[in-house]
Amino acid sequence: MPTKDVVEYQLTHVNLSADQRRRAVIAIASAAADADECARLLDMLGLRPEEAFPVVPAPRG
8 A cells, every 4th residue: 555655746746637537537436425425535636527528629610
């Protein structure tokens, strides 16, 4: 099990791609027991629910 220092480093110094963040949000949401637990877990990891949805460009007019 990683030490507290390792976890803190990873949460603050490791830059995740948008796809990695999206996958993390989806994994947490699928494993959480309810919406409150999901919200708490996402908050702990510095993630937002909106990150689960990819940004899709508007159609050209």
